[in-house]
Amino acid sequence: MEQTATAAALQIDGLCVSARIGDRSYKALDSVALSVERGEARGLVGESGSGKSLTLRAVMGLLPPNLEVTGGAIRFRGQDLLADGGKLLHSIRGTGISMVFQEPAVALNPVMKVGQQIVDGVAWRRGLGRRQAKELAAELLTQVGIKDPEHWANAYPHQLSGGMRQRVMIASAIASQPEIILCDEPTTALDVTIQAQILKLFKALKTDLGAGLLYVTHDLSVVAEFCDSLTVMYAGRTVEQSDDLAALIAAPAHPYTRALLAAVPRIRGPVRRLRGLASSAPPLTEREQTVAPPMVPIGPGRQVAPFTHEDERFFSRDDEA
Numbered sequence: 244m245e246q247t248a249t250a251a252a253l254q255i256d257g258l259c260v261s262a263r264i265g266d267r268s269y270k271a272l273d274s275v276a277l278s279v280e281r282g283e284a285r286g287l288v289g290e291s292g293s294g295k296s297l298t299l300r301a302v303m304g305l306l307p308p309n310l311e312v313t314g315g316a317i318r319f320r321g322q323d324l325l326a327d328g329g330k331l332l333h334s335i336r337g338t339g340i341s342m343v344f345q346e347p348a349v350a351l352n353p354v355m356k357v358g359q360q361i362v363d364g365v366a367w368r369r370g371l372g373r374r375q376a377k378e379l380a381a382e383l384l385t386q387v388g389i390k391d392p393e394h395w396a397n398a399y400p401h402q403l404s405g406g407m408r409q410r411v412m413i414a415s416a417i418a419s420q421p422e423i424i425l426c427d428e429p430t431t432a433l434d435v436t437i438q439a440q441i442l443k444l445f446k447a448l449k450t451d452l453g454a455g456l457l458y459v460t461h462d463l464s465v466v467a468e469f470c471d472s473l474t475v476m477y478a479g480r481t482v483e484q485s486d487d488l489a490a491l492i493a494a495p496a497h498p499y500t501r502a503l504l505a506a507v508p509r510i511r512g513p514v515r516r517l518r519g520l521a522s523s524a525p526p527l528t529e530r531e532q533t534v535a536p537p538m539v540p541i542g543p544g545r546q547v548a549p550f551t552h553e554d555e556r557f558f559s560r561d562d563e564a
């Protein structure tokens with residue numbers, strides 16, 4: 244596999260995805276750009292409908308059937324995953340890159356024992372025997388903090404609590420020791436104590452496994468606590484990003500980012516969800532179908548999308564209210 248020393252583990256460049264609705268096509272993602280290094284946790288934020296989940300799904304090759312990638316590149320260690328009709332993507336999905344979904348009940352197979360589904364793919368790829376596969380499953384369950392792993396490996400998903408199911412999904416995502424883990428609001432459905440435990444687990448994955456995480460969340464206190472870097476999306480576009488989270492929070496450059504941060508009075512403190520801003524984006528079918536100008540560098544590891552005075556007025560109207 245071709246590998247360049249400078250290539251980020253995951254790099255998304257100018258990614259465009261269009262959605263077919265009725266007999267028309269709309270831009271669901273427009274020139275999305277971001278990268279994730281190994282050992283980095285990059286937060287991906289933006290109000291509901293801004294395209295966060297679609298970005299993750301595009302990377303995994305798991306877009307809904309009426310959506311398709313129409314432009315751009317998704318590189319894993321410098322290689323374009325979209326190039327050869329998705330063959331490379333297929334081989335990397337679940338091994339080099341894996342995904343943790345918000346709702347484990349949807350992602351887990353209800354009729355397969357927990358232990359078996361955690362190691363299913365890995366055991367097959369590594370040619371593990373039954374006993375070795377069982378040992379690996381128990382090891383992974385232990386790693387995600389499940390006590391009595393031999394017992395739980397034999398259970399079915401419905402026999403587990405929500406927090407345990409989320410741990411099982413994480414165990415399954417890390418079974419192949421991926422370099423990149425895509426996380427789509429993995430703690431949103433869980434209560435606060437379990438959320439904290441799962442977040443601790445993600446921290447350990449980052450530090451111990453050196454995994455790079457792309458972490459979608461509505462919760463800016465999670466970003467503040469956990470992420471190293473941040474990308475902000477609005478209406479299907481990446482509008483601002485910084486490799487250094489603190490630099491972005493100290494001086495957000497895009498008026499949307501300013502509005503987003505202003506909607507959260509204190510970034511540290513009790514868990515908060517980003518509620519829709521009054522300036523929320525129009526639905527896909529009512530958006531202007533223009534081409535997004537690429538973000539421009541405004542400092543080391545920092546980029547912002549060009550914006551107009553009109554944008555500034557639009558996004559600051561909450562402050563005026």
Ligand SMILES: Nc1ncnc2c1ncn2[C@@H]1O[C@H](COP(=O)(O)OP(=O)(O)OP(=O)(O)O)[C@@H](O)[C@H]1O
Nearest residue numbers: 262271290291292293294295296297298307309527
């Ligand atoms: N199958 C689909 N067909 C048509 N439009 C879709 C489809 N899936 C998603 N979209 C649209 O694409 C846009 C981006 O959706 P996406 O789920 O990525 O948003 P999101 O930022 O993850 O939102 P949330 O935070 O609510 O999960 C939305 O406007 C959504 O309505």
